[in-house]
Amino acid sequence: MAEDDTSLSEFMDLDLDSRTCNGVKQERQLSASQRRCYSLCRRKSFAAFVASKRDSRQEEGNPSWCCCGQIFKEHSDIHKHVARTHDPEIQQLAQDAYQCLLKQLEEEPETQQPNECETEPVDISAWIPDTSRISEEQLQKGPGKVLLYYQYCQLKDPHVICAWQKALCEKLHLTGKVRVATEGINGTVGGSNMATDVYIDAMRSHPLFKMEKEDFKTSDGGAECFKDLRVGVYKEIVPMGMDPDVLSYRLAGVHLEPEEFHKEVEALLTKPDENSDTILLDCRNFYESKIGQFTQCLAPSIRKFSYFPDYVDQNLDLFRDKKVLMYCTGGIRCERGSAYLRSKDVCKEVFQLKGGIHKYLERFPEGFYRGKLFVFDERYAIASNKDVISDCRYCGSPWDRYQLCSTRFCCQLVLSCPGCRQDGHTACCPACQTKGQAQSQASPSAPHHKEECECTDGRPRIPQDA
Numbered sequence: 001m002a003e004d005d006t007s008l009s010e011f012m013d014l015d016l017d018s019r020t021c022n023g024v025k026q027e028r029q030l031s032a033s034q035r036r037c038y039s040l041c042r043r044k045s046f047a048a049f050v051a052s053k054r055d056s057r058q059e060e061g062n063p064s065w066c067c068c069g070q071i072f073k074e075h076s077d078i079h080k081h082v083a084r085t086h087d088p089e090i091q092q093l094a095q096d097a098y099q100c101l102l103k104q105l106e107e108e109p110e111t112q113q114p115n116e117c118e119t120e121p122v123d124i125s126a127w128i129p130d131t132s133r134i135s136e137e138q139l140q141k142g143p144g145k146v147l148l149y150y151q152y153c154q155l156k157d158p159h160v161i162c163a164w165q166k167a168l169c170e171k172l173h174l175t176g177k178v179r180v181a182t183e184g185i186n187g188t189v190g191g192s193n194m195a196t197d198v199y200i201d202a203m204r205s206h207p208l209f210k211m212e213k214e215d216f217k218t219s220d221g222g223a224e225c226f227k228d229l230r231v232g233v234y235k236e237i238v239p240m241g242m243d244p245d246v247l248s249y250r251l252a253g254v255h256l257e258p259e260e261f262h263k264e265v266e267a268l269l270t271k272p273d274e275n276s277d278t279i280l281l282d283c284r285n286f287y288e289s290k291i292g293q294f295t296q297c298l299a300p301s302i303r304k305f306s307y308f309p310d311y312v313d314q315n316l317d318l319f320r321d322k323k324v325l326m327y328c329t330g331g332i333r334c335e336r337g338s339a340y341l342r343s344k345d346v347c348k349e350v351f352q353l354k355g356g357i358h359k360y361l362e363r364f365p366e367g368f369y370r371g372k373l374f375v376f377d378e379r380y381a382i383a384s385n386k387d388v389i390s391d392c393r394y395c396g397s398p399w400d401r402y403q404l405c406s407t408r409f410c411c412q413l414v415l416s417c418p419g420c421r422q423d424g425h426t427a428c429c430p431a432c433q434t435k436g437q438a439q440s441q442a443s444p445s446a447p448h449h450k451e452e453c454e455c456t457d458g459r460p461r462i463p464q465d466a
């Protein structure tokens with residue numbers, strides 16, 4: 001989940017306890033890594049189930065849960081209740097999550113399979129910081145952070161960088177994902193405040209990267225935000241499906257600091273007529289812009305960043321002679337996204353928000369970006385203002401907390417409010433809900449259903465609208 005790894009399977013990152021692997025019989029047939037994955041799915045489903053019972057009317061910091069008509073004030077009490085009473089549901093959820101994960105792996109093989117760092121004898125020790133004066137306690141415990149960063153730069157030997165990153169993150173007990181390519185590095189890592197500070201120092205002292213402290217976007221979190229650590233060598237540091245040798249980040253649009261970007265948006269909003277030559281373009285995926293976006297932006301209906309080039313190709317006239325202001329989560333997608341747009345040679349100018357929404361919100365928490373910021377880890381979203389800009393799929397009341405569709409093999413996210421969940425609307429759409437009910441009545445050996453519902457029908461791979 002280095003920024004925007006864009007596939008929902010990443011986002012879901014599921015987990016479970018091997019006990020419930022559709023009975024013990026099947027469990028024995030699983031390999032150790034499958035078991036780990038399944039166990040992860042179960043823990044995840046359990047946590048999600050408990051979270052769904054949280055009473056949202058309660059004040060932050062004083063949580064309570066409501067389940068089966070009872071109120072639970074203690075975390076441990078709701079946990080006990082769910083474990084005792086809802087095991088079959090958890091089992092089902094876990095099973096679904098696991099199947100979903102497997103299916104995604106089968107269906108969308110990363111065209112860019114990461115090459116796990118080989119254990120070639122390369123000397124990386126020089127770039128590993130001395131942490132002998134820091135206790136393990138400080139590295140692993142206490143409040144933490146999630147760091148998001150990227151740096152485009154020419155890396156001759158990404159495998160050496162990969163090995164170094166792996167050793168560094170392991171030493172600091174960081175989790176998350178780091179993508180290394182010949183075009184640079186992109187990472188999202190979580191850990192304790194001490195560990196992330198040491199990581200930033202180590203990155204900054206490496207001569208290849210020339211990074212500043214401001215190049216790291218930070219938010220509250222920690223190692224618990226990711227299920228593991230994944231470091232690999234890829235073709236691109238953000239998957240757009242364009243060879244970096246063909247489309248270089250060097251073609252990127254002009255960077256605007258948050259203050260400059262803010263002024264541009266302000267101008268666009270206060271004098272809409274005079275600025276009709278300006279387009280504010282959100283280059284993230286539809287489910288990200290749905291729960292948070294800049295006022296009056298153009299938000300393409302794309303499911304993955306690798307569809308962005310197609311989107312641009314199909315909508316060139318929209319951008320003709322326009323000044324385009326682009327933004328994304330942390331800025332990385334805009335680098336090559338703007339490069340792609342510029343390569344079409346239709347826009348008057350292309351600008352990009354430096355540091356993305358992350359940096360903008362640090363400077364303007366109550367600015368022109370409204371709603372939540374979707375993040376690709378277990379936090380799902382981070383909030384800087386209280387606006388809820390999206391609605392419940394079923395009743396239309398304001399709601400912006402995503403959950404996974406309850407139907408097995410479906411990997412769609414759904415916004416269904418607590419009331420509608422109570423009424424049984426837990427699938428991504430009515431069609432999928434019906435399918436889910438049919439599945440639960442059928443025998444477990446019933447053939448797998450393909451993920452097809454109103455949601456997938458309604459979102460062609462290449463968007464026609466704009």
Ligand SMILES: [Zn+2]
Nearest residue numbers: 067068085086
């Ligand atoms: Zn209950």
Ligand SMILES: [Zn+2]
Nearest residue numbers: 392395417420
């Ligand atoms: Zn609702």
Ligand SMILES: [Zn+2]
Nearest residue numbers: 405410428432
């Ligand atoms: Zn569904």
Ligand SMILES: [Zn+2]
Nearest residue numbers: 428429453455
């Ligand atoms: Zn659906």
